[in-house]
Amino acid sequence: MLTGDMLRRSARRFPDKAAIVFRGAQHTERVPYRELDAAADRIAHALLGLGLPKGAIVSMLCRNLAAYGAVFFGVARTGLVLNNVSILYAPDELSYVLNKSETQVLLYDVQFADKVAAVRAACPGIRHVIAIGGEPDSGALPGALAFDRFIADQPATPPEVPIDERDAFCMTYTGGTTGHPKGVLMNHRARAITAHTVVVEEHLEAADVVAIVTPLFHVAALNIMFQPAMLVGATTVFVTPWSPAAFVDAVEAERITATFMVPTQANALAMLPGLEARDLQSWTKLSFAGAPMPDWVQVELMRRLPQLRLTQIYGQSEMGVIAALPWQRVQDKLGSVGCQPYNVDVAVLRADGSPAAAGEMGEVASRGDNLMIGYYGEPVQTAEFFRLGHGWGLSGDIGVVDADGFITLIDRAKDMLISGGENVYPKEIEQVLYELPEVAECAVFGIPDDKWGEVPAAYLLLKPGCTLSEARVVAQCEQKLARLKRPRLVRFVDGFPKTPIGKIQKNLLKEPYWQDRKKI
Incomplete structure (x- = not known):
């Protein structure tokens, strides 16, 4: 299935229904499916008019604006590749990603004009710069175009471009928990598989x-919520x-029924005063992923919002969704990330590639059309x-699988430390x-030690x-764990x-301790 067809089909089914509701600090904007589909076609024609070769990289630096959704589906209809760029990058990080990805077109939110101007000279491969949400500064960014004028005279008709579902379409740079980020290149089929997985596992439907x-700009929102919602014809609300x-x-205000959150957000919500007094009965579906969710957060949310059904999602940029823990099993499988979905293969493997026995540690792996093409360049x-x-x-995650097929993650392989x-x-x-009831968040990592090699901090x-x-x-750890696992710092x-x-x-927490020392 082609990504561009997801929106087109929903637009035919629900032309006047809101596809995107943008709730910003100053205003609310509603975009029907018919308009979003037409905008995607205009964007596709405008990009094709630049004469770029198939597979050329179009980078997007933008907040969660309605235009983001239009660009996402517009690029999907061109044979070009959309590179979703983090708005949090400092200038050096931004120029690295733009150059490494061989970006030829940069669409940017005018809120980040200064950042783009700061890196423009360092990115000579960029041929076209297009400003979203206003007029570009011709002095700081000579030759830049305004997005509205770029697409204004283009037809709202499907472009005639031969695209195969295995063609590269979308790229996201990894989060940077180690070294330089890497560009994860995906094709249409991989994105469609994950979208269908999410629809099934989270029971999404048009009424949502x-x-x-x-x-x-990250797959957590784009591929776990936005794309599946567009697939079924649901309404999305950008908060x-x-x-x-x-x-x-x-x-x-919008009678929201479903959302995806990272644990940091769920943590903040679980501690929000007065939650029970608000009218939140419409909200029945919460999925979460991205980092380990503390058990206390799940328990607290279920206590305060008993109508809420929690779904643990386990996935990676490179693999899409590879496990899910449905709400019916959260109570008895608390701490697990779930079991494999219906449309991909997942296993816990030994170093030689053979399956690990139940309860035996190994590396979590996946096989199927859900996997990335590769790391770009x-x-x-x-x-x-x-x-x-x-x-x-291979995921890089160490885990165990139980007799029921449920996977529990032990740790990232690269985070393991060797002490004595x-x-x-x-x-x-x-x-x-x-x-410990006082702890909201914690991080444990290895620091160098002359006697033991590494010790926990x-x-x-x-x-x-x-x-x-x-x-x-320290006493809590000594009571519950082997002595060598107690934090020394x-x-x-x-x-x-x-x-x-x-x-x-x-990696940023470790850095000061490992300067001028070989990391183990």
Whole structure:
């Protein structure tokens, strides 16, 4: 199935229904399916008029605006590749991604004009720059075009372009929890498979009103919520910018039924005062992924919002959705990420590629048309991802599968530390720390030690108004874990550096400790 056809079919079924409701700080905008489909066609024709070769890269630097949805489906109808760029990048990061991706066209939100102007000279491969939401500054960005004028005279008819479902279509750069980000290149079929997976696992239907509260430049919003919603003809509500209060207001005003959140957002919502007093009965579906969700957050949300059905989603940019824990099993399988969906293969494998036995640790792997084409311009890293052969892609996650087929993640393979010759998994320590009621978030990682090689360090963010001593933290670990797993360093922090989808960037926490030392 081609991505561009998803919108077109829903537009034929529900032409006058709202496809996107943009709820910004200053105004609300409603875009019917008919208009969104027509805008996508105009964008496609305008891009094709630039004479770019098939597979050329079009980068998008934009907030969650209604135009984002139109550009997403417009590029899908051209044979070009949309590169979704993080709005959080500093100029050096932005220029790296634009150059590494060989971007030829850059569409940017005028809110980020200064950032684009700062990197324009360092990105000579960009041939066309187009401003969304206003007029470009001709002095800072000579030759830039206004988006509205770029598409104004184009026909709202389907472009005649031969596209195959295995053609490259979409790219997202990984979050940067290690080194430079890598461009994950996907084809139409892979995106369609994940969209269908989400529709089935989250029971999405045309009657749903789906809140988009995470950035569309990441697959968590784009592929786990927006694209599946467009597939079934649901209404999406862009809550921009996100805050717990803005989301609750949107639920009441738009009668939102479903959303996806990263754990950081769910955590903030679980602690929001007065939640029970608000009219949130329409909201019955919450899926989450992106980082481990503390068990206490799930329990608290189910206690405060008993109508809410939670679905744990496990996936990666490189694989799409590869496991889901349905709401019916959250209580008895709490802590699991679920089992494989109906349309992809998932397994926990030993290093030699053979299946791990139930309860035996191995690396989570997936096989099927859901997998990426590869890392753009990174043949060595791509080969490493597919190193087992036989179609398997490796997640980098260590996990175990139980007798019922439910997978529990132990940790990222790269986060494991070796202390005195023993493997230590930070996630195991983090789970014990989350049992302390004062802890809102925590991160455990390895720091160098002359005697043991590495020892655990624990950074903790406490819930508002709570206090906790270092001695109690260490005692909790000594009581629950082997002595070698107790943190040798405990630090209380006001927050964590995170990727756009809420993953704590442990590499930034580790960096000061490993300067001028070889990392283990």
